[in-house]
Each structure stands twice: as C-alpha cells, then as structure tokens.
Amino acid sequence: MRLTFATGIALVLLCAAPSRAADYAQEIAEWRRARVARLTAPDGWLSLIGLHWLQVGDNAVGSAEDNAVRLAAGAPYLGTVRLAADGQATFRAAPASRTEVDGVAAGEHPIELHYGAARPSLVTAGTVSFFLIKRGEKIGLRVRDTESLRRTGFAGLDYFELDPSWRIEAQWVAFDQPRMIPITNVLGQTSPMPAPGKAVFTRDGRTFELLPVLEGAGEPLFFILADATSGTETYEASRFLYAEAPRDGKVILDFNRAENPPCAFTPFATCPLPPKENRLPIRVTAGEKVYRGEHR
Known part of the structure; x- marks a missing residue:
C-alpha cells in the first residue's frame, strides 16, 4: 500500500509522541535516583x-x-x-x-x-x-x-504519578534590578534575598506567578513554594523547585521535580519558608509527597 505524504507525516508524529514520553519518564527516573543518592550520601x-x-x-x-x-x-x-x-x-x-x-x-x-x-x-x-x-x-x-x-532507616520517597502536563513553559518577566524579598526560615529569622524576576504561567485557565531567589552567582533559579496540598499530601512547610536560567523569555517549571526541603527529613535543618507570593491556591499534584519515614 502506498502512503500519501500527509499520512506518512502523521505516522511519524504518532511514533514520535510515545518516544518523547518515554524519554521524559526516563529523565525523571534518573533525576529521582540522583535525588535519593544525594539524600542518602554519608554527608547527606x-x-x-x-x-x-x-x-x-x-x-x-x-x-x-x-x-x-x-x-x-x-x-x-x-x-x-x-x-x-x-x-x-x-x-x-x-x-x-x-x-x-x-x-x-x-x-x-x-x-x-x-x-x-x-x-x-x-x-x-x-x-x-x-x-x-x-x-x-x-x-x-x-x-x-x-x-x-x-x-x-531511610524509608524511600513517594511521588505523585508522573504528569507531563506539570512541566510548564512559563513566561519570564525580568526585573530591571533584582528585588530584595524577605525570606523567613524555620527559626523565625528573616533575611532579604534577591529575586531577579518572576515566572508567569497558566493552569486550568488561571494565571499564577512565582518568585525565585538566587542562592549565588551561576546557581539555578530557586523557588520556595507551597500549595493546596501542603500539610496533607505534601510537606506542610514548603517544597523546593529549581529551574535553569530563562531563555528567550521563557523558563521551564517542572513540578514533577518539586522536592521536599531538608526539614522534611530532619529537625536539624534551618529551611527557608515560602514568601507570600509563592503560596499557590491550587493543588500541585506533581513531585514529592510528604515523607513517611522518621523526621522528628
């Protein structure tokens, strides 16, 4: 049977989509393995x-x-x-x-x-x-x-089901000068940290903004966030999300990589808490769930 050009293109796209999904699943699986390796390292x-x-x-x-x-x-x-x-x-x-x-x-x-x-x-x-x-x-x-x-006695990590729709291409709105925003830690101490811009994204027809802070020169964007799952399905204080530097006015927010802060695993960490701008009123059903092992 001869294939028309259009039919051939359609078949290529159908074959490519599962391949991309498999590649993404493999990428996240490797990221999760590396995450566990860092947590369980002798100096983790x-x-x-x-x-x-x-x-x-x-x-x-x-x-x-x-x-x-x-x-x-x-x-x-x-x-x-x-x-x-x-x-x-x-x-x-x-x-x-x-x-x-x-x-x-x-x-x-x-x-x-x-x-x-x-x-x-x-x-x-x-x-x-x-x-x-x-x-x-x-x-x-x-x-x-x-x-x-x-x-x-590490109990392992639990995750929401992998959902590629939570890998979001957000608009990047750079500030003329980094804004210093107050970040409070679990000790109640507040320090200013620089926010170079904001990520603006749409989910279920609603628009949201997140402010990242910079931990140092050359470091990725660091988002400290909470959402409607915090305290039930996910750790009550926050989750962390890292993103590469923006390119062409876009930044990738991959919430499948949202991770628990160190305070979810040990009482001997001094974790930062989310700024008010980063408390999302929606359920982010992606990334790490609350840790089921001993952390107190």
Missing part, C-alpha cells in the same frame, strides 16, 4: 544528628553528659570549640580523641575553624563529624553521623 541530610548553638567562650564537645555540647553519638570527649566575641572559632582536640580537622590529625594546639564558605572546616572522629554554621547572629555546630538511624 539524613546523616544529621544535631544542631547546637554555641556560647561565647569554651564549648566542650562530646557524647558525655558533662559536655556543654552533648552529641547524640561519638566519643565521650572530642575536644573544645572556643568561640570569640568577634565570631572567630578554634578547636582543641581532647587527649586521645583521634580527631581530625579537614583530614589532618588534630594535635594539642588550637586549630582555627573556618565557616561561612562553600567548604567550612570539618572536624571528624570515626563516624561522627561536625562543622560550624551561622544563622543570623547565631553560630552553631551542625553534627553528622554516617550511621544515623535516619540514614540507615
């Missing part, structure tokens, strides 16, 4: 076992009861973190603690601890490690254990 969010705010002066660290900073695991006495009034910090290892700082054995002399950078100083002893973080005026120790129960 599931390894956190503590967040301890420091006082100015000496802060003894270890699992024994008489430490100022009592860890949930590890040696009874690891050493002492001295925090100066100007925010500088040093670590002196306890005798025989077998502690390392950035992979180098810690001796009897104090070692300066750097923080606020992409790679803060890491203090390690066996499976336990800690580093300094700053939130507002607070400086604390974030503690990890590669054998934490949350990591070893």
Whole structure:
C-alpha cells in the first residue's frame, strides 16, 4: 500500500509522541535516583544528628553528659570549640580523641575553624563529624553521623504519578534590578534575598506567578513554594523547585521535580519558608509527597 505524504507525516508524529514520553519518564527516573543518592550520601541530610548553638567562650564537645555540647553519638570527649566575641572559632582536640580537622590529625594546639564558605572546616572522629554554621547572629555546630538511624532507616520517597502536563513553559518577566524579598526560615529569622524576576504561567485557565531567589552567582533559579496540598499530601512547610536560567523569555517549571526541603527529613535543618507570593491556591499534584519515614 502506498502512503500519501500527509499520512506518512502523521505516522511519524504518532511514533514520535510515545518516544518523547518515554524519554521524559526516563529523565525523571534518573533525576529521582540522583535525588535519593544525594539524600542518602554519608554527608547527606539524613546523616544529621544535631544542631547546637554555641556560647561565647569554651564549648566542650562530646557524647558525655558533662559536655556543654552533648552529641547524640561519638566519643565521650572530642575536644573544645572556643568561640570569640568577634565570631572567630578554634578547636582543641581532647587527649586521645583521634580527631581530625579537614583530614589532618588534630594535635594539642588550637586549630582555627573556618565557616561561612562553600567548604567550612570539618572536624571528624570515626563516624561522627561536625562543622560550624551561622544563622543570623547565631553560630552553631551542625553534627553528622554516617550511621544515623535516619540514614540507615531511610524509608524511600513517594511521588505523585508522573504528569507531563506539570512541566510548564512559563513566561519570564525580568526585573530591571533584582528585588530584595524577605525570606523567613524555620527559626523565625528573616533575611532579604534577591529575586531577579518572576515566572508567569497558566493552569486550568488561571494565571499564577512565582518568585525565585538566587542562592549565588551561576546557581539555578530557586523557588520556595507551597500549595493546596501542603500539610496533607505534601510537606506542610514548603517544597523546593529549581529551574535553569530563562531563555528567550521563557523558563521551564517542572513540578514533577518539586522536592521536599531538608526539614522534611530532619529537625536539624534551618529551611527557608515560602514568601507570600509563592503560596499557590491550587493543588500541585506533581513531585514529592510528604515523607513517611522518621523526621522528628
């Protein structure tokens, strides 16, 4: 049987559509595998076992009861973190603690601890490690254990059924200058973050806008959002969505990649909350559902 040109084109399109759908499903499956790998990595969010705010002066660290900073695991006495009034910090290892700082054995002399950078100083002893973080005026120790129960007992992730219609090409409206919008975290601290523009999209005949913030130069757009599923089918505080930089006045919002914030898995994270502009009055039935495992 001879095919007309139009019939041939129709057959090509019919064959191409399932192929594109399969490619997209494979792409999302690979993204989900990578997501789980990051969460369950030895330095992933599931390894956190503590967040301890420091006082100015000496802060003894270890699992024994008489430490100022009592860890949930590890040696009874690891050493002492001295925090100066100007925010500088040093670590002196306890005798025989077998502690390392950035992979180098810690001796009897104090070692300066750097923080606020992409790679803060890491203090390690066996499976336990800690580093300094700053939130507002607070400086604390974030503690990890590669054998934490949350990591070893990870329950897996649950998702809404994959729905390509939630991969949305939104209009990008750039601001003349980035707007500084207030972002509040779970500690109640508020800091301004730059929003370079807004994504405008239509769903079910309604138009919505989302504001992304920038976490740093060259980083993807970061959307902190909530919707009508928050607190029931999805994590109550928020979900995160990342998007590549806009091209030709468009930005892709793939809600199938909406993910839970670290606070959904551990109480030792300090997650940002959605700005008022990013609280959608519709059900976004795509991406990660609420975590069913232990997170408190």
